[in-house]
Amino acid sequence: MVPFLDLKAQYRAIKAEVDPAVIDVLESGSFVLGPAVQRFEAAFARTYELEHAIGCSSGTAALHLALLAAGIGQGDEVITTPMTFIATAITIDLVGATPVFVDIEPDTALIDANRIEAAITPRTKAIMPVHLYGQCADMDRIQQIADKHGLVVIEDAAQAHGAKIGGTFAGGIGRLACFSFYPGKNLGAYGEGGLVSTADAALAHKVRMLRDWGQDRKYHHAIKGLNYRMDGVQGAVLDVKMRYVEAWTEARRNVARLYEKALAGIPGVILPVEKPGRRHVWHVYGIRVDAARRDRIAKALNEAGIATNLHYPIPVHLQPAFAELGHGPGDFPLSERHGAEELSLPMFPEMTAAQVDEVAAALRAVTAKVAA
Numbered sequence: 332m333v334p335f336l337d338l339k340a341q342y343r344a345i346k347a348e349v350d351p352a353v354i355d356v357l358e359s360g361s362f363v364l365g366p367a368v369q370r371f372e373a374a375f376a377r378t379y380e381l382e383h384a385i386g387c388s389s390g391t392a393a394l395h396l397a398l399l400a401a402g403i404g405q406g407d408e409v410i411t412t413p414m415t416f417i418a419t420a421i422t423i424d425l426v427g428a429t430p431v432f433v434d435i436e437p438d439t440a441l442i443d444a445n446r447i448e449a450a451i452t453p454r455t456k457a458i459m460p461v462h463l464y465g466q467c468a469d470m471d472r473i474q475q476i477a478d479k480h481g482l483v484v485i486e487d488a489a490q491a492h493g494a495k496i497g498g499t500f501a502g503g504i505g506r507l508a509c510f511s512f513y514p515g516k517n518l519g520a521y522g523e524g525g526l527v528s529t530a531d532a533a534l535a536h537k538v539r540m541l542r543d544w545g546q547d548r549k550y551h552h553a554i555k556g557l558n559y560r561m562d563g564v565q566g567a568v569l570d571v572k573m574r575y576v577e578a579w580t581e582a583r584r585n586v587a588r589l590y591e592k593a594l595a596g597i598p599g600v601i602l603p604v605e606k607p608g609r610r611h612v613w614h615v616y617g618i619r620v621d622a623a624r625r626d627r628i629a630k631a632l633n634e635a636g637i638a639t640n641l642h643y644p645i646p647v648h649l650q651p652a653f654a655e656l657g658h659g660p661g662d663f664p665l666s667e668r669h670g671a672e673e674l675s676l677p678m679f680p681e682m683t684a685a686q687v688d689e690v691a692a693a694l695r696a697v698t699a700k701v702a703a
């Protein structure tokens with residue numbers, strides 16, 4: 332049996348530090364924001380070389396806060412990828428803007444920077460690349476295009492804690508960036524959590540106000556904000572986890588290396604790639620197989636005790652929720668193809684070499700049996 336991830340094993344490993352940190356919050360009464368959240372924000376900013384890190388209540392809240400802080404609203408267009416979790420597009424819609432999709436690079440499934448300029452219109456205000464699966468999008472090229480056209484870049488780094496491109500950590504590249512601490516993410520809270528980063532002091536101040544009803548000081552609401560504050564308990568858990576996150580990232584990278592060797596040469600299986608100059612943090616280890624066999628391979632693996640997932644079988648432009656955009660099959664063929672071929676294998680820091688071998692043996696056997 333190989334689970335998709337093992338949150339209980341991780342908790343057991345840090346229980347001796349997490350339990351007292353949580354009890355401290357309970358005894359302090361600082362249930363919302365407070366010193367534990369501040370400690371976590373400082374640790375996150377230090378570890379990932381970010382100027383300002385503002386904790387909030389979820390990755391979705393982080394995306395909403397970043398879009399609001401950037402002044403994106405009614406009538407604006409935001410360029411993003413259809414191969415993402417739906418939150419990226421929904422938050423763009425939530426501020427009254429329209430998501431404009433650009434298809435992906437077939438090998439990485441990241442937004443294809445070379446297609447972005449063709450999607451720019453007079454209404455385009457921002458580009459929101461997604462560092463899908465834990466690998467940074469082509470940020471040099473994206474930033475160049477943004478600078479040329481006067482656009483804001485907002486990174487969706489929800490899957491990319493610790494990812495790097497050209498020596499810079501995810502979150503430190505765009506004007507603003509958004510992280511998620513959903514439990515299954517590479518850095519996970521024990522509940523919901525998120526964070527906005529920026530190098531711009533004025534934007535950081537605005538995000539801090541926006542997450543707390545627009546207050547710049549008690550009883551005084553400078554702007555219209557919301558309640559997107561981080562819980563004290565989540566701050567305490569995440570602060571403890573910051574001591575381990577880099578080791579966990581290296582463990583993920585090691586699992587990916589083991590997979591690369593163990594899965595080499597299985598007919599009909601395409602392995603994911605790490606582009607030169609990037610540090611992939613392997614939130615998802617997604618192989619590709621023929622679309623006609625994908626679901627049967629997944630079922631056979633599951634029957635053999637190997638848990639799998641799909642990221643993401645229906646690209647956002649084909650989701651009923653976005654029917655109003657009028658897209659249909661064939662509009663973003665590379666995303667559609669990727670969504671039909673992708674199969675996510677177990678990937679978590681505690682995964683052993685024996686478990687990698689077990690997955691590889693099962694995949695080898697299953698793919699030999701499941702016909703096209």
Ligand SMILES: *Cc1c(COP(=O)(O)O)cnc(C)c1O
Pocket residue numbers: 389390391392415416418419461487489490510511512513523524525
């Ligand atoms: C998880 C995720 C989000 C949303 O984060 P939540 O904390 O679940 O609200 C946004 N974008 C991407 C790419 C994600 O993977």
